[in-house]
Amino acid sequence: MLKAIIHGAEARGQITALRCDAIFDIIAFVDRNRAVYSKHKEHVYNIPTYYDFSVVKELDFDFIIVCSKSFEEVQRTYATIYGVPWNKIITFENLVSERCVNRLCAVANEVRRWKVLGAVAEVGVQYGDTARFLNLFFPEEKLYLFDTFCGFDENDAKIDLEKGYTIQETVDWFDVPIEVKSVLDKMFFPQQCIVKQGYVPDTLEGVDDTFSFVHLDCDLSKPIHDSLEFFWPRMNSGGAVCVHDTYHPRFTGVRDVVWKFSKKHNIRYVANDAYGGVIFIKP
Numbered sequence: 001m002l003k004a005i006i007h008g009a010e011a012r013g014q015i016t017a018l019r020c021d022a023i024f025d026i027i028a029f030v031d032r033n034r035a036v037y038s039k040h041k042e043h044v045y046n047i048p049t050y051y052d053f054s055v056v057k058e059l060d061f062d063f064i065i066v067c068s069k070s071f072e073e074v075q076r077t078y079a080t081i082y083g084v085p086w087n088k089i090i091t092f093e094n095l096v097s098e099r100c101v102n103r104l105c106a107v108a109n110e111v112r113r114w115k116v117l118g119a120v121a122e123v124g125v126q127y128g129d130t131a132r133f134l135n136l137f138f139p140e141e142k143l144y145l146f147d148t149f150c151g152f153d154e155n156d157a158k159i160d161l162e163k164g165y166t167i168q169e170t171v172d173w174f175d176v177p178i179e180v181k182s183v184l185d186k187m188f189f190p191q192q193c194i195v196k197q198g199y200v201p202d203t204l205e206g207v208d209d210t211f212s213f214v215h216l217d218c219d220l221s222k223p224i225h226d227s228l229e230f231f232w233p234r235m236n237s238g239g240a241v242c243v244h245d246t247y248h249p250r251f252t253g254v255r256d257v258v259w260k261f262s263k264k265h266n267i268r269y270v271a272n273d274a275y276g277g278v279i280f281i282k283p
């Protein structure tokens, strides 16, 4: 298991420790707030708490997870003064998709706690800003990355435009070519990645694997539908399919497809945040 230090021993840090304890072996907290440090130095969850950044020189770890608002400042200090490589200092907090990463972390942690094996996939990778965390949460698993890397398919978009699920302005927003290399450069374990560039469902053909965790974030009704139908029979028991943006007001087709899929197969999902995703767990 990857070893991690959590920077920040207050509520955020403690919640993170519990939310990722099947992903990371949390070996220490560091907290520069004297009051917090004094309160917790007796050990939070039996994990030692340190006051000085310099402790990182003595500890053997893979990542520092920063659970405080001043990520950039903390990252700079660890990197420039204590020589920790920049890409080993991470945060799940002050990102555009903060809620998304925290949610996926919690679900991934449960999948790992139950020791569900199988490959991981994301459909709708774009710049890889979520995929890199899937790669981190499942470092030993293959990670399939499905995307055209040049935006929506015209016919998929037409279907959703005609049904009033979305509007042209939103469709156009995604019409940007993305260099696959720049996506792979973001990954923590790029050797685990299998890039499936092209149109879904075409690129699903020939994928001969079973899965433990799948993240669907392709916004339009057809690729969401095709992906659900493809992955569900290939999910191992206890595996999770997370569908992002189910309640997105600009992609209302996602909610329709999720509901119809659920009814057709008589399977249930849970919604775990007001705006973002729903989760199916394979029985």
Ligand SMILES: C[S@@+](CC[C@H](N)C(=O)[O-])C[C@H]1O[C@@H](n2cnc3c(N)ncnc32)[C@H](O)[C@@H]1O
Residues within 6 Å of the ligand: 097, 123, 124, 125, 126, 127, 128, 129, 130, 131, 146, 147, 148, 149, 150, 151, 152, 153, 156, 174, 198, 199, 200, 201, 217, 218, 219, 220, 223
């Ligand atoms: C919202 S973005 C994904 C964002 C990404 N998951 C993240 O968290 O940064 C949606 C992506 O889905 C891709 N996409 C949509 N329909 C697709 C299809 N039929 N085949 C392949 N990719 C598709 C688009 O190219 C776009 O990059």
